[in-house]
Amino acid sequence: VTLGLDYLTADNIVDNAVNLWVGFEATPEVTVKARYETVAFEMNGTDDSTKTTLHAAYSIEDNLLVALEWSDSDTDAGEIGTFGFADDSVTTLEFIGTF
Numbered sequence: 054v055t056l057g058l059d060y061l062t063a064d065n066i067v068d069n070a071v072n073l074w075v076g077f078e079a080t081p082e083v084t085v086k087a088r089y090e091t092v093a094f095e096m097n098g099t100d101d102s103t104k105t106t107l108h109a110a111y112s113i114e115d116n117l118l119v120a121l122e123w124s125d126s127d128t129d130a131g132e133i134g135t136f137g138f139a140d141d142s143v144t145t146l147e148f149i150g151t152f
Contacts, residue, residue, distance in 0.1 A: 054077050056074070057072075057073070058071070058072070058073050058074075059071070059072040060072075066094065067094060067095065068093040068094060069092075069093050071089075071090070072089075072090045074086065074089070075088075083109070083110070083111050085107075085108070085110075086107070087108070088105070088108075089105050091103045101128070102128045105124065106122065106123070107123050108120060108121070108122045108123075109122075115151075116150060116151040117148070118147075118150075118151075121144070122144070123142065123143070124142065124143050125142045126142075127140055
């Protein structure tokens with residue numbers, strides 16, 4: 054298991070930000086990861102944002118990986134945020150080759 058915590062404190066546009074993540078190797082071929090992010094803005098009219106991401110990957114061969122990722126973003130205002138966060142969910146399927 055791999056755990057991580059990033060914390061940012063600032064004083065202009067961003068008040069603070071937290072990124073908490075965990076990774077787990079279920080088998081030598083399967084990995085699972087999760088990440089939670091939150092950003093608190095100091096600017097007037099800008100809403101705080103959160104994002105949750107779940108990621109699973111399976112190694113088909115030594116040089117081929119398939120990954121499925123789901124993420125859900127939320128702003129306090131319920132609309133597109135200023136810095137790339139929006140109220141939405143995204144699912145991606147990736148095939149990653151190493152050459």
